[in-house]
Amino acid sequence: xxxxxxxxxxxMSQPPLRLLRTSWPWRSFGYAMSGALIGALLLGLxxxxxxxxxxxxxxxxxxxxxxxxYVSRPVARFExxxxxxxxxxxxxxxxxxxxxxxxxxxxxxxxxxxxxxRELAYAVLFGSALWGVxxxxxxxxxxxxxxxLTSVAWVWFTDETWLLALLLFPVGVVLLGAGGLMxxxxxxxxxxxxxxxxxxxxxxxQRRVQELTSSRARLVAAFEAERRRIExxxxxxxxxxxxxLTMALGLAQLDLPEDGPAAAQVAKAQELxxxxxxxxxxxxxxxxxxxxxxxxxxxxxxxxxARSPIPVDxxxxxxxxxxxxxxTAAYFVVSEALANVAKHSNASRGCLRARHEAGVLTVRVxxxxxxxxxxxxxxxxxxxxxxxAVLEGTLELTSPPGGPTAxxxxxxxxxxxP
Amino acid sequence: MHLDRPLTVVLAExxxxxxxxxxxxxxxxxxxxxAAVRDAPALRAAVRDLTPDALVTDVRMxxxxxxxxLRAAVExxxxxxxLPVLVLSQYxxxxxxxxxxxxxxxxxxxxxxxxxxxxxxxFAEALVRVAGGGTVVDPxxxxxxxxRRENPLQRxxxxxxxxxxxxxxxxTNAAISRGLFxxxxxxxxHIGGIFLKLDLTPGGDDHRRVLAxxxxxxxxxxx
Numbered sequence: 001x002x003x004x005x006x007x008x009x010x011x012m013s014q015p016p017l018r019l020l021r022t023s024w025p026w027r028s029f030g031y032a033m034s035g036a037l038i039g040a041l042l043l044g045l046x047x048x049x050x051x052x053x054x055x056x057x058x059x060x061x062x063x064x065x066x067x068x069x070y071v072s073r074p075v076a077r078f079e080x081x082x083x084x085x086x087x088x089x090x091x092x093x094x095x096x097x098x099x100x101x102x103x104x105x106x107x108x109x110x111x112x113x114x115x116x117x118r119e120l121a122y123a124v125l126f127g128s129a130l131w132g133v134x135x136x137x138x139x140x141x142x143x144x145x146x147x148x149l150t151s152v153a154w155v156w157f158t159d160e161t162w163l164l165a166l167l168l169f170p171v172g173v174v175l176l177g178a179g180g181l182m183x184x185x186x187x188x189x190x191x192x193x194x195x196x197x198x199x200x201x202x203x204x205x206q207r208r209v210q211e212l213t214s215s216r217a218r219l220v221a222a223f224e225a226e227r228r229r230i231e232x233x234x235x236x237x238x239x240x241x242x243x244x245l246t247m248a249l250g251l252a253q254l255d256l257p258e259d260g261p262a263a264a265q266v267a268k269a270q271e272l273x274x275x276x277x278x279x280x281x282x283x284x285x286x287x288x289x290x291x292x293x294x295x296x297x298x299x300x301x302x303x304x305x306a307r308s309p310i311p312v313d314x315x316x317x318x319x320x321x322x323x324x325x326x327x328t329a330a331y332f333v334v335s336e337a338l339a340n341v342a343k344h345s346n347a348s349r350g351c352l353r354a355r356h357e358a359g360v361l362t363v364r365v366x367x368x369x370x371x372x373x374x375x376x377x378x379x380x381x382x383x384x385x386x387x388x389a390v391l392e393g394t395l396e397l398t399s400p401p402g403g404p405t406a407x408x409x410x411x412x413x414x415x416x417x418p
Numbered sequence: 419m420h421l422d423r424p425l426t427v428v429l430a431e432x433x434x435x436x437x438x439x440x441x442x443x444x445x446x447x448x449x450x451x452x453a454a455v456r457d458a459p460a461l462r463a464a465v466r467d468l469t470p471d472a473l474v475t476d477v478r479m480x481x482x483x484x485x486x487x488l489r490a491a492v493e494x495x496x497x498x499x500x501l502p503v504l505v506l507s508q509y510x511x512x513x514x515x516x517x518x519x520x521x522x523x524x525x526x527x528x529x530x531x532x533x534x535x536x537x538x539x540x541f542a543e544a545l546v547r548v549a550g551g552g553t554v555v556d557p558x559x560x561x562x563x564x565x566r567r568e569n570p571l572q573r574x575x576x577x578x579x580x581x582x583x584x585x586x587x588x589x590t591n592a593a594i595s596r597g598l599f600x601x602x603x604x605x606x607x608h609i610g611g612i613f614l615k616l617d618l619t620p621g622g623d624d625h626r627r628v629l630a631x632x633x634x635x636x637x638x639x640x641x
Contacts, residue, residue, distance in 0.1 A: 235478070239508060240433040246536035247439040254446065254538055270536055277533045281508060290478065291511050294485045299513050306512070306562065 007087040009188035016181055024086070025180030028187035031085045032138040035190070038082075039131020042075065046127050069116060072123035076198040079122070083194060086187040091199035115200075122197035130193070137186045141179035148172025220390045224328060231288040239280050246273040289331070297327040298354070301334045301363075305352050308338045310367075312350040320415040322361060329387045330354075330363050330409060333395065336380045337365035337407045345369025345405055356415050361393075363409045371403035381407075424448040425549050428468060430461040430475040430487055431506075436532075440474065443535065447542040458486035465494050465501070472502040472549040476532075477514065488514055495521040502549045504528040506535065510558050516632075519553065524628045528554035528588075544588070552588035553631055560586045571633065573615045581608040586631045 005011040011024040019025070049067065053060050080091040096113045110116055149172035155165040195201070202210060249270045256263040284290075292300035298318040305312040321327070334352065341350045347369030354363045375381055375397050385395040393411030427449050431437040434456075441451045453464035457480040465473060473494065475487040491503045499522055507514060507529060515529040528548040534556065535541050544554045560583050574582065577598075584594045591609070595602040613626050616633045 232483075235508065236433070240436055243508075243532045243535065244433075244435045244439055246533065247436070247443065247538075250536045250538040250541075251439070251443060251446065274533055274536060281510065281531075284508075285510075290485070290509055291513055295513055303511065303513065 006089050007188065007191060008184045012181070012184050012188065016177075019184065020177055020180050025183050027085050028180075028183035029138060029142050031082070031187045031190070032134045032141070032183065034082065034085075035126075036131050036135035036138055038078075039126050039134060042123065042127040043131065045071075068123065069110070069120055072119040073116075075123045075126070076119040079126070079194055080199055083191055083199070087191045087195075091195065092202075093198070094200055094202065115198075118197045118200070122194070125197070130190075134190070137183070137190075141183045141186065145172045145176035145179050148175055217390050220387055221325065224325065227288050231284055234280065234284050234287070239277070239284065242273055242276050242280065246270060246277065249273060288328075292327060292331050296321045297330055300327075300331050301352060301354060304331075304335055304338055305350075308350065309342050310338075310347055310350055312338065312341075312352050314352050316352065316354040318354055318356050318361075318415075320356075320417050322356065322415055323413050326361060326391055326393075326411050326413045329384070329391055329393075330361060330411065333381075333384050333388065333407070333409050334363060334365060336384055340373065340381070341365065341367045341369065341405075344373065345371075345403070347403075347405075356413075359412055359414060361409075361411045361413055364406060366404060366406040369403050369405055370401075371399045371405050372401045373397060373399035373405050424450060425471040425545070426450050426452050426468070427545075428452055428461065428464045428470040428473050429454045430456070430458070430464075430473070430479065430490075432456045432476060432479040436476075440535065443538055443541070444474070444545075446538070449545075457481060458490040461487065461490050462494065465498070469498070472504065472545060474504045474506065474545065477505060477507045477509065485514065488518065492517055492521045495527070500526055500551075502526040502551070504530065504545050504548045504554070506530055506532045507556075508532055510556075510562055512559055512562055515555055515559050519555070519632055524553055524632050526551045526553075528552075529556055529559060530554060531556045531558055547588045553586070553628055554588045555586045555631060557583060557587060571616070574612060578608050578612050578615070581605060582612055582630060585609070585612075585627055 005013070005024075008024060008028055011019060011022065014022075046068075050064065053064050076093070080093065083091050093115060095115050096109055148168045151165040151168035151172065155162060201207075249266055253263060253266050253270070256266060289300055289303070291303055296318070298316045301316060302314055305314045322330075338350065338352070341347050345367045347367035350365065350367040352363075352365050354361070356362075375385065375395075381395070381397070388395045388409055388411060391411050391413070393409060396408045396410075397405070399405040427444055429437065429440055429444070429451055431440055431454070437454050437456065441454050444451050452468045452470050453460075455461050455464055459481065461473075461475060461479075464470075473491060475491050477485050477488045479487045488505060488507075491505055495501050495503055503518065503521075503526070505514075505518055505528065508531070510531065518527050518529050521527065526548055528544055530541070530544060534544070548554055571579065571582070580598060581594055584597055589597065591602050591605045595605045598605070609627075609630075612630055616630055
């Protein structure tokens, strides 16, 4: 099986002659030379700023650190992108998330994040030394062979003999090949330095958390896909068959003498088929309501409120459609919440409110009942809280003894056009 | 209101067995099925080419397997004003019924649960009523709406609600009086009460009948 290498190191496992026919050596040269160019520019910029500050306003030296911190992040971002020349594995910055979404919260998070200081170290290292190494590597590995290969041209302008030129040309060919291989090795080593500082591999535990998070999301998605498949199979299969059955019975009735014993039996069969249809319709609606797919969350929860045996005030304003997993999760939360209101709350009325504001869907179900509801008390809400968590949302229940009970779900998501 | 002549019908249903059954049923009552199609594009083409007397369609069908049939029906009613449409649905869903009733002036439309095909005679009658300009809404859907609270319909008495439910099925005053075992005069009185409580000003009585049915469907949908 031919698996294309993901980085320069892996590329080097191929036989040298085959490697030289790929684009790896060229991209490795490119990586080194672009590094030299960008690093030199960075050095120029930093020198300019440092000189300007120290000569004109030395007391701003503290600000300089702040400046460096803020300049190192776009540099690191650019460098992670430049990695893709010779390294296709994803490069994650691995920033910590801010706890509070305020200016001070973000500032604090930025300054206690080790990633910030690693990026600063990289920017300084890159601007001071690494670009020089890049330059030297590029010049030796690509420049020397080029010098030999073009020997014919410079012999023309000097007094050297043609013999020297003829000797140098094959040396240039060999050097170019060797240089290509070494360039790959250099790029491999150089990306390791970059990765170590600005794209650290997650630790074992972090990686495990990432894997678990994504596998949980996959499980929920698979679970939902399965529900839809069951719904589809029931609709296309059993439901249509029973409809056809009841229709066939109806046609048979037309031909039977109306007061004969057969007519009574067929009528009985008809009634049973009708019951089966009602049941299967309820079942399908419970598995995945069609109106949710067709008309979205607003129509579907209004429908739920309409079906509730306890009067529910509906205040829903959701223009457009939300991502399907969000709509489904929110729908089943409302469904469960309204069922709980009807069953356990002793409420005389409920209230359903839904909004999508500032990138967050907020759904709240309240009632004027006696309270005392508990998430842990084995209601269906625990499972739903897990589903909300997969979507990085939250589910909150407040239900003091004596009431009222309020259930709030918040899910970050974007709305698509109506 | 009732038609004696046989109807030319276009039928759309994606399940082959049901499609065949419906053709048999319609032909049994003397109607002619001009086309029996299995998806929404074919349905649109058939109605445009054949200009039938009535359209009978399922809700969920290809190509999207969502509410393609219903959307096609609403579009076709915009293109051919007054085209009688009877939708057969597996969903007790007032949203769908309301969209259908809102197409055109709410006349010559029907929204029935598929269960109703079991009673062949009633189904055939419903189709004839729709083709004759009547409005038919499945009792199950009407019941779902009547369960809603805080609704102008709550002001109605039990008897008035029963009358309205029968009106929504497209029944005439005479038929309602038979169904509820009251005199026609009593039915007229109840209907007057319904119009009053739903704030429907006097005008053509037939028009107010449709508005009363629409009131079911919109009293909650608009809040």
